Amino acid sequence: MPAETLNKKKVLFVDDEPLVLQGLQRMLRSMRNEWEMEFVDGGAKALERMKSQVFDVVVSDMRMPGMNGAQLLNALAAQYPDTIRIVLSGHADQELIAQCLGSAHQFLSKPCDPDLLKKLVNETCQLSGDVASERIRQVVGSIDKLPSIPATYHKLSAALTKEETTAAELGKIIAQDIGMTAKILKLVNSAFFGLRRELSNPTEAVTYLGTETVRSLVLANGIFEESSPLGTRAITLEDIWAHSLSVGQHAKAIMRALKAPESDQNDTFTSGLLHDAGTLILARHFSKAYDEILDLVANQHYPNTLAEQRVLGVNHAEVGAYLIGLWGLPSVIIRCIQFHHNPAQSPEGIEKPNPICAVHLADGFYAKNSRHPAFAHSIIDPTLSEKPWLSGKLEQLQQSLSL
């Protein structure tokens, strides 16, 4: 029994309506062997409860008398950064949402599909379990934006001040930037914006939200952040960006060359752009450690993931997947990030061409032409090149991309 309780995920539900809590409790009764659940009817009580028992996940209503959901989540983000914070609210109160855009990881709206809630809690808990270090979980849990390339940031600000800028133009700019792409997809994929399907293309996201919403999100709510220098001497944001953009474009080109459906090609670009989001996080938030990691790679020929594992106890694929998972982006993107160095271990496998394989190949091609220690050592999985769909075509594929 004690061993079992240890593995159980602790989930706390907060709502001012007792009937909602009772309903959730009954509906989730079947999860009682996997989750340890508690139900409290107010923000203050939730904070009080957290003092004696830190929960892995908090699911909170927004409008509540006394302390509202936004205040609760902000307090939790400050005190318990590695707790996964999910909003479950009856209607999209723009004002309240804007107050916790940074502290809420995901937004669900009532009435909520129980399977979606279960899947969300399980998947994010799973990704969080992969990040073995509590300190890194805390850091990743409190990230509310990824840095943007200053030039791109200024380009976007300039475009937003012009009345006649179209959604397509904004989307094009956002699609060039790792931080902006990730954040806009986080917003558009949260259930609050009423989307019925997952979006992985920033241009579609901007079109869906509308230029006005994007304008106010960027200019008034400051959802994007112009990057300051990363703090490591080993790598710059521009290095990561150039690599990511190239991998995005080439992964998409590979999918096209392999005659994958158009929609998969688009997913693949975004996946490629975001695949090293973890590197960005490590370089930004663990700069000293990252210097050390690249030193191990350059001088002792450690593979990157191993060096990261040794210094930080976690690698950039796990960290990136955790953040993007917390942010609720489509699972194909999360898995591309998670498995881009070992596609054979992904649930999709490598028997057929798929976005994960494409990102892996593009990453490997880039390595051959790069001398940067962060990117030069990605090796294409040899078993992959033996698969019938790829065997004998690798060379040709690489040439067709003029690499």
Add this chain to the structure above:
Amino acid sequence: MHILVVEDDEYLSEIYPQILECLGPVKSCLSMSLALLAIKVTVPEVVILDLGLPDSQGLDGLARIREKAPAAAVVITTGESDENLAIEALRRGAQDYLLKGKLDKATLLRSVRYALERKQTENKLRRSEELFSVITNSIVDLLSIIDSTGKRLYASPSYQRVLGYSEEEMAGLDLSDLVHLDDRSKIQEALARLFSEGTSEGLEYRVRHKNGAYLVFESNAACIRDTQSGVPQAVFVARDVTARKQAEAEHNQMEMQLRQAQKLESIGQLAAGIAHEINTPTQYIGDNTIFLRDAFKALGEVVVAHQALLARYESGDFTTEEISAVRRQFDNADLGYLLEEIPKAIIQTMEGVKRVTRIVGAMKEFSHPGSDTKTRTDLNRAIESTVTVCRNEWKYVADLELDLAPDLPFVLCLPSDFNQAILNLVINAAHAIEDARSGDSKTKGLIRISTRQVDEVVEIRVQDTGCGIPAGIQSRIFDPFFTTKVVGKGTGQGLAIVHSVIVEKHKGSISLESNVGEGTTFVLRLPLKEV
């Protein structure tokens, strides 16, 4: 009076001054050049001018004198043979002529006196004409004179500027053709009244500019009579008020839009609140139903297993393993929990459905579509629906108490307008309470609504424990645009709408009792009998 005599006959040039001395100082000159010099020194009022001078012959002398002394009266002296010339001189501005041969003292004096008088009248007239033309040329207003047939006798130059025509174009235009077709009869009637009764009121009509756009003119008219013929004429003083009219129209439009915006804003806010009020029960109705589905499945399996076991038992063919298997299934089925929770889940589901039904019903009553006419209305019920519809706006800050007189008579009113007024007051009360308790978010305020019949009036009191309204602004709170809320929150139309609904549309009254820090009570009074 200065008199100048210009005469080359030496005898006459001595005689005239002697005769005229009695009228004022007289200067005598023998030639035109000397006369012009004299004029430079002193401008005379009267000039006696001979048309046959050595250095000036005929009408040329008259012209030169008039040029230098335009205000002077000129009397011509001439020989009998030149009477035609003298008459021509009169036409050119001389006041009188005298024939040299028939001149006597009395004739000369009389002629000079008359000449002077005529000249003075002429000068006065000219000055007033000049003044008139200066005024009419420079005024912004439009001045026109027409006769009783509608013919234009005069139109000030300002017409050209305002209507965009040149002087020549204007001369060829009939102003009445420029008046908007729909306004012509109005002008005709006003003119007819003016000419027959001599009175007129201010008139407003549209006139077409050269560019085709219509301007709005506002005019006053007066009736005058031509001094000579006695024929009546109408003097119009008109003003282009297009810009003012536009500004007025824009202002009205803006006020209307703001009211509409307030209505939309409250509808939008309500819609969000109602969505929340409906989504909350929907959430637990769904959750409970899923639980009941799973519970039924679990119970069903247990029942089916027992049924099978029972059949085996009846046939006498069963094993103890089978019994313990069913026992295990029974133990694992979480039956204690299910038996306790299933009735609750059912009750709560029904409660949720009731809540949704109540809100939807209230919404229907609140919006009351298509009620543009006054109908007998149960105000108690209207109030209940309204507070249900906007529950989400007050429930986080206040409790709400209804004290509705059960025997309240129905009131003839516009239900949706009345609901809007109550809604605005409740939201206002919620905001006042929110303001009062900012900082202390634990205690809730109280909103209390009561209805009573007092004589021939129904009294509705909306009371809150909010921040109160300072005496200094109590008189202004019903003004449109007046708001104490931060910019962006509220249009300042809320209470103005309450005022318009209760006072203007229902002939009722509003008063308020308020103490800062304690709260406010709005008292609405609606007459039971139609006024």
